Amino acid sequence: MSSQIGRKLKVSIFGESHGRGIGAVIDGFPSGMTIDQEKLARFMDRRRPGKDKTSTPRRETDQPEILSGVLDGVTCGTPIAAVIANKDQHSADYKNVAHEARPGHADYTGYLRYDGHNDVRGGGHFSARLTAPLVFAGGLCLQYLEQRGIYVGAHLASVAEVQDDRYDPCELTAEELLAPGQRAFPVLRESAEAEMRDVIEQARQAGDSVGGVVEVAVTGMPAGVGSPVFDSVEGRLAYGYYGIPAVKGVSFGAGFRASEMRGSENNDEFYIRDGIVRTRTNHHGGILGGITSGMPVMACIAFKPTPSIAIPQKTVDYVRMEETVMQVKGRHDPCVAVRAVPVVEAVTAIVITDLLLEEGK
Numbered sequence: 001m002s003s004q005i006g007r008k009l010k011v012s013i014f015g016e017s018h019g020r021g022i023g024a025v026i027d028g029f030p031s032g033m034t035i036d037q038e039k040l041a042r043f044m045d046r047r048r049p050g051k052d053k054t055s056t057p058r059r060e061t062d063q064p065e066i067l068s069g070v071l072d073g074v075t076c077g078t079p080i081a082a083v084i085a086n087k088d089q090h091s092a093d094y095k096n097v098a099h100e101a102r103p104g105h106a107d108y109t110g111y112l113r114y115d116g117h118n119d120v121r122g123g124g125h126f127s128a129r130l131t132a133p134l135v136f137a138g139g140l141c142l143q144y145l146e147q148r149g150i151y152v153g154a155h156l157a158s159v160a161e162v163q164d165d166r167y168d169p170c171e172l173t174a175e176e177l178l179a180p181g182q183r184a185f186p187v188l189r190e191s192a193e194a195e196m197r198d199v200i201e202q203a204r205q206a207g208d209s210v211g212g213v214v215e216v217a218v219t220g221m222p223a224g225v226g227s228p229v230f231d232s233v234e235g236r237l238a239y240g241y242y243g244i245p246a247v248k249g250v251s252f253g254a255g256f257r258a259s260e261m262r263g264s265e266n267n268d269e270f271y272i273r274d275g276i277v278r279t280r281t282n283h284h285g286g287i288l289g290g291i292t293s294g295m296p297v298m299a300c301i302a303f304k305p306t307p308s309i310a311i312p313q314k315t316v317d318y319v320r321m322e323e324t325v326m327q328v329k330g331r332h333d334p335c336v337a338v339r340a341v342p343v344v345e346a347v348t349a350i351v352i353t354d355l356l357l358e359e360g361k
Contacts, residue, residue, distance in 0.1 A: 001152055003125070005239070005243060005350065005351070005354075006028070006350065006351075006354040007354060007356040007358055008028050008354055008358040009025050009026070009027075009028040009029060009141075009350065009353055009357050010026070010027040010028055010279065011024060011025070011027075011134070011137045011139075011350055012024065012025045012027075012128050012288055013133045013134060014087075015084075015125070015129075015133070016121070016122075016125050016127070016128065016129075017086070017118045017119075017121060017122030017123050017124055017125075017129040017130075018086060018119070018122045018124075018267065019086060019119070019227050020085070020086060020269065021084055021085045021086055022083070022084050022086065022129060022132060022133050023064075023081045023082050023084055023133050023160075024081070024082055024110055024134065024137045024282055025028035025079055025080070025081045026069070026079065026080040026081075026082075026137050026140065027079045028139060028357065029075055029077070029078075029080055029144075030068070030075065030077065030144065030357070031074075031075055031076055031077025031141065032074060032075065032077070033074065033075045033140075033147070034073055034074050035070065035073050035074070035075065035140065036143055036237050037073065037184070039139075039143065040136070040139045040140070040143070041063075042061050042343075043135065043138075043139040043142065043181075043342060043346075044064070044132070044136060044139060045062070045211040046135075046186075046282050046339075046341070046342040047062070047131065047132060047135045047339050047342045048062045048132075048205040048344060049333075052173075054197060054200050054333070054334065054335060054338045060102050061087065062084055062132050063084070064082040064083070064084050064085070064133070064136045065082060065083050065085075066080065066081070066082045067081040067082065067083060068080065068081045070112060075140075076178070082133065082136055082254075084132050084133060086129070087123060087169070097109075097132055097225075098315060099121055099131075099317050099318060099319040099320065100315055100316070100318075100326050101315050101316055101318055102308065102315065102319050102326070102328055103307060103313045103314075103315055104304070104307025104308075104361055105123060105126070105308070106123070106126040107120050108167050108318050110124065110126060110287040110317060116319075118252075119357065123245075126245065127245065128244075128245040128336060128339075128340075131244060131340075131343045131346075132348075134244075134343060135343060135346045136345060137272075137341055137346065137348045137350055138342075138343075138345060138346020138348075139346065140348050141346070141349035141352070141353040142304055142346070142349045144349075144353055145349055145352060145353060145356075147309065147326055148356075150218065150219070150220040150221055150352065150356075151174045151177055151178060151217070151218070151219050151220055151360070151361050152177075152218050152345050152349045152352065153174075153178045153179075153180065153181055153187070153216070153217060153345065154155035154178035154180070154181070154214050154215060154216035154217070154219075154341045154342075154344045154345045154348075155167075155180035155181075155187055155188050155214070155215055155341065156185075156186050156187050156192075156212060156213075156214060156337060156338060157212075157213040157214060157215040157300060158212055158213045158278075158298070159196040159199055159200060159210055159211075159335055159337060159338075160203075160210040160211065160212070161199075161361040162192065162195045162196050162199055162324050163192070164187045164188050164192040164196075165189045165192070166188075166190050167188070167215060167216060167217050167283075167296070167298065169253075169281070169282035169295075169296060170278075170279070170280070170281065170282050170295065170296070170300055172219055172296045173219075174219055174220075176188075179215055180341070181206050181341070181342065181345070184199070184343040185338070186273065186338070186342075187205065187329075191275035196212075200334050200335045200338070201334075201346040202336050203305075204325070204334035205333070206311075207309055207310030207311045208305075208309050208310075208311060208334075209305040209306035209307075209308075209309050209332075209333075209335060209336075210293045210305050210334065210335050211246075211302070211303050211305040211335070211336075211337060211338075212220075212302075212303050212337025212338070213300050213301065213302050213303070213337065214300070214301045214303065214337055214339075214340055214341050214344045215298070215299070215300050215301075216256075216298075216299050216301065216344045216345060216348050217296050217297060217298050218286070218296060218297040218299075218352060219296050221286065221292050221294070221295065221296070221297050221352070222240065222292065222356075222361055223277075223291075223292055223293055223294030224291060224292065225291065225292045225293070225356065225361060226287065226290045226291040226292055226355065226358050227290060227360055228289050228291070229289045229325060230288065231290065232287070232289075232290025232291075233287045233290055233291065233292055233297070233355065234252050234285075234287055234290060235290065235349065236351050236354075236355060237250075237292055237299060237347075237351050238250045239251075239351075240347040240348070240350065240351045241299075241301050241344070241345070241347060244301070244340065244343055244344065244347060245336070246303045246306070246307075246336045246337075247301055247302070247303060247304075248302050248303070248304045249300075249301070249302035250282075250299065250300070250301055251299065251300050252285035252287060252297075252298065252299050252300075252301070253282060253283050253284045253285025253286070253287070254266060254283040254284075254285070255285075255300060258262050258283060261283075266281055266283050267283075267285075268280065268281045268295075269281070269283060275295035276294065277294065277296065278294065278295065279293065279295055282295045282296060282298065285297060285298040285299060286298055286306060297352075299348075301344055302338075303336055303337040303340055304336075306332050306333050306334060306335065307334050308328045308332035309328060309332075310327060311327070312325050312326070312327045313325070313326060313327075313328075334340075
């Protein structure tokens with residue numbers, strides 16, 4: 001099933017951007033966990049649109065209605081189903097472009113894949129709107145992991161050419177890890193917020209958009225999780241990350257910088273501290289041979305600029321087979337990476353939870 005992730009913990013998402021609602025079914029979530037509803041609501045609010053000029057003005061409450069799998073706030077162990085109503089759709093924005101391929105979107109490829117029956121309104125099932133139920137599922141997994149001393153956090157590492165500070169790859173504390181998620185704008189260096197907002201606003205005013213990079217980390221992850229060769233922790237995480245709309249690149253640890261290093265620079269020397277094997281550096285991003293080393297798991301996820309821009313663009317009507325010029329209407333994020341930060345955290349939590357349940361840890 002293409003809209004499902006996980007093996008022991010299976011998460012399926014459903015719905016379209018302008019349909020009646022979107023949602024998730026979570027099968028395999030452990031029983032007996034009391035859900036902190038306030039914490040879950042705060043986490044989902046981080047992704048919610050319409051809060052400022054860095055996101056789409058579409059206003060959605062994103063309040064999930066849990067239909068099954070939870071009784072008196074405690075998980076039952078049976079499938080958890082939740083639906084989120086779509087309340088602020090402007091479907092008329094898409095009537096005149098039903099057969100025109102919006103550059104950077106999946107309109108044309110979706111038309112081919114589904115024999116012309118795909119819902120193009122707001123991107124349909126391809127829309128980033130579908131990340132809301134992912135955040136719901138990930139929010140539950142975050143609470144499950146925290147009860148086991150495992151923490152997942154992320155921040156906006158860059159927007160266009162503006163850089164934030166990076167997480168400490170070796171001595172990362174839970175406080176530092178989670179700090180960006182407690183701010184209105186998810187950065188480590190507070191002065192980076194104004195710089196990033198300025199770049200995003202310049203693009204918005206020009207009818208354009210910018211991309212960005214999200215850095216995510218996991219602390220408290222036990223060593224020895226994962227398997228070679230095609231079931232590596234990197235492979236499982238990357239599979240999840242590439243399910244997030246607009247993701248175009250994923251790297252772990254030093255990533256592409258490792259190709260510029262000597263072996264003597266890239267290798268992380270081992271040592272023992274307090275009876276635990278550690279490494280002095282963490283270019284491997286907490287994963288060796290596809291298996292966790294016990295060091296923080298570190299990854300960077302690159303997001304392309306929002307393809308929906310107001311600047312006129314050349315395209316084709318793929319039904320009439322005619323070339324044309326279009327100007328995209330509707331409401332769109334000038335930088336999707338901002339609201340993608342909690343989505344990356346959610347997907348990371350889902351995959352890590354699945355791995356731990358699968359290996360009985």
